[in-house]
Amino acid sequence: MKIKEAQNEIIEEFALFDEWMDKYEHIIELGKDLPIIDDKNKVAENLIKGCQSRVWLHAELVNKKIIYSADSDAIITKGIIALVIRVFSNNTPKDIAQSELFFIDQIGLQEHLSPSRSNGLLSMVKQIKMYSIAFQVKA
Amino acid sequence: MATETEIIDLQKIRSDFPILSREVNGKPLVYFDNGASSQKPKQVIDVISHYYEYEHSNIHRGIHTLSQEATNAYEDARKTLQHFINAKHDHEIIFTAGTTGSINLVASSFSKKYLKEGDEIIISTMEHHSNIVPWQMICEEKGAILKVVPINDEGEFLMEEFKDLLSEKTKLVAVTHVSNTLGTINPVKEIIEKSHANGALVLIDGAQSVPHTKVDVQELDCDFYVFSGHKMCGPTGVGILYGKEDILNELPPYQGGGDMIKTVTFEKTTYNSLPHKLEAGTPNIAGGIGLAAAAKYMNEIGIDKIEAYEHELLTYATQQIKQIDGVRIIGEAENKASVLSFLVDGTHPSDIGMIVDKLGVAIRTGHHCTEPLMNRFNIPGTARASFAFYNTIEEIDIFITALKRAIKMLL
Numbered sequence: 357m358k359i360k361e362a363q364n365e366i367i368e369e370f371a372l373f374d375e376w377m378d379k380y381e382h383i384i385e386l387g388k389d390l391p392i393i394d395d396k397n398k399v400a401e402n403l404i405k406g407c408q409s410r411v412w413l414h415a416e417l418v419n420k421k422i423i424y425s426a427d428s429d430a431i432i433t434k435g436i437i438a439l440v441i442r443v444f445s446n447n448t449p450k451d452i453a454q455s456e457l458f459f460i461d462q463i464g465l466q467e468h469l470s471p472s473r474s475n476g477l478l479s480m481v482k483q484i485k486m487y488s489i490a491f492q493v494k495a
Numbered sequence: 496m497a498t499e500t501e502i503i504d505l506q507k508i509r510s511d512f513p514i515l516s517r518e519v520n521g522k523p524l525v526y527f528d529n530g531a532s533s534q535k536p537k538q539v540i541d542v543i544s545h546y547y548e549y550e551h552s553n554i555h556r557g558i559h560t561l562s563q564e565a566t567n568a569y570e571d572a573r574k575t576l577q578h579f580i581n582a583k584h585d586h587e588i589i590f591t592a593g594t595t596g597s598i599n600l601v602a603s604s605f606s607k608k609y610l611k612e613g614d615e616i617i618i619s620t621m622e623h624h625s626n627i628v629p630w631q632m633i634c635e636e637k638g639a640i641l642k643v644v645p646i647n648d649e650g651e652f653l654m655e656e657f658k659d660l661l662s663e664k665t666k667l668v669a670v671t672h673v674s675n676t677l678g679t680i681n682p683v684k685e686i687i688e689k690s691h692a693n694g695a696l697v698l699i700d701g702a703q704s705v706p707h708t709k710v711d712v713q714e715l716d717c718d719f720y721v722f723s724g725h726k727m728c729g730p731t732g733v734g735i736l737y738g739k740e741d742i743l744n745e746l747p748p749y750q751g752g753g754d755m756i757k758t759v760t761f762e763k764t765t766y767n768s769l770p771h772k773l774e775a776g777t778p779n780i781a782g783g784i785g786l787a788a789a790a791k792y793m794n795e796i797g798i799d800k801i802e803a804y805e806h807e808l809l810t811y812a813t814q815q816i817k818q819i820d821g822v823r824i825i826g827e828a829e830n831k832a833s834v835l836s837f838l839v840d841g842t843h844p845s846d847i848g849m850i851v852d853k854l855g856v857a858i859r860t861g862h863h864c865t866e867p868l869m870n871r872f873n874i875p876g877t878a879r880a881s882f883a884f885y886n887t888i889e890e891i892d893i894f895i896t897a898l899k900r901a902i903k904m905l906l
Contacts, residue, residue, distance in 0.1 A: 376520070376853050377904070380849075380850065380904065381854070381904055384846075384904060384905060408844075408845040408848075408860060408876070409860050409875075410875070428844050429843050429875065430843035430845045431842070431846050431905060432840075432845070432846050432849055432850075433845060433846075434846070452674045470638055
């Protein structure tokens with residue numbers, strides 16, 4: 357399954373980093389490279405408000421696959437978002453709904469999904485799943 | 496600048512706090528999140544353990560020895576806290592769950608008795624949510640109006656604008672002594688005088704002041720003064736509401752339950768006298784005793800010394816951080832407590848906080864429960880370092896180095 361493979365690839369990619377600093381530098385680069393969400397989609401209804409940073413998530417169905425785009429005002433959050441989008445985007449609603457998210461734990465970033473971070477990431481992951489369930493009806 | 500050892504015995508003090516010797520992410524912990532909660536010395540931890548190991552029983556009305564001993568310990572704690580803020584009577588000290596609990600008690604009981612439609616309550620722009628929301632809730636309930644004193648760009652309370660807001664409709668003024676986000680020390684004595692001259696009562700939020708400066712409620716002449724235990728080396732879940740005797744006597748009870756009654760029948764209940772009238776149910780006994788131990792501990796070091804030393808830490812940290820390109824300090828009041836809020840151009844506070852955490856430095860990032868204040872400065876949040884008397888100049892150097900590294904990674 358594509359989603360599982362994409363996660364395994366990320367785990368391999370991160371296995372190269374021994375130091376937390378290298379890992380974070382890589383995430384920061386990914387954050388800087390993430391294509392910025394289209395301004396027309398960076399609107400209040402796409403905003404997932406965290407206590408620490410803001411996250412915008414947009415989803416649309418193209419050829420029966422969901423294309424996600426997202427943004428955040430915090431660069432580390434944005435870098436992790438880039439990875440999450442790489443995993444889920446361009447898959448069918450059914451595949452996304454049935455998938456499990458395991459790579460964040462495996463690459464040692466589970467703290468970013470903890471409620472104390474309140475960075476919107478946890479809510480974003482939930483929202484990604486919500487879209488997949490909603491689009492399953494449409495697809 | 497005087498050296499640290501001239502003011503306080505830093506080595507001895509640091510050895511009192513077990514947590515300060517631990518590591519975080521493989522680095523020695525540098526704890527600069529004291530504004531959120533302070534660490535606890537052995538003297539406090541031991542008193543709490545001892546209480547549970549040897550003294551615990553439910554207090555008041557117990558016939559047996561343990562209950563007598565626990566009651567004495569709890570009521571002695573009340574006296575210690577009375578002296579700590581120089582209240583006139585020990586029954587003017589009400590144990591609560593913390594600052595938030597104290598404010599909610601006053602908001603609820605005060606409004607029941609005194610607030611009516613069209614009355615006004617005044618707060619300031621720099622209040623913590625816990626000194627905004629309870630007043631909003633009762634204003635909504637009673638049809639009263641909440642007025643807000645503006646601040647200047649330095650983060651200072653605007654006295655002239657405050658005077659203009661005061662009127663015969665003003666029933667209560669609730670203002671923070673020290674801003675948790677900006678560090679601003681407000682001119683509370685003047686605020687109290689002006690409010691009283693206008694016939695309004697005053698509540699001072701002392702959550703951020705009691706840990707850092709000597710508070711004398713009689714000298715201030717405030718009607719209510721509220722603070723938390725956990726920000727002043729005491730345990731979580733306990734705090735104080737100080738109120739003037741005559742005013743507390745007039746307040747209706749907040750919660751009903753055990754301990755707050757004189758007699759109960761199904762037809763009519765009569766209430767106990769102060770302080771018990773406002774303390775329903777079994778209280779946080781260990782918390783109260785632990786808080787008294789914290790007050791004693793701080794008194795032994797000397798609050799004046801704590802204040803002087805923390806001022807040195809703030810001055811040094813401010814000088815150092817100002818040398819970093821792109822740093823903007825939020826809150827530059829002339830009178831400041833040891834809180835340093837800042838932003839770095841081109842970076843988000845949460846990114847800064849995450850990276851310095853990896854380097855062992857604990858700071859806080861976000862809106863610090865002061866969203867209206869963030870809106871005033873038109874910023875989403877800040878990074879905040881807040882210092883306590885057990886922090887050191889060397890730790891500030893570590894923090895500055897970590898901050899520079901974070902900026903380098905992020906830009």
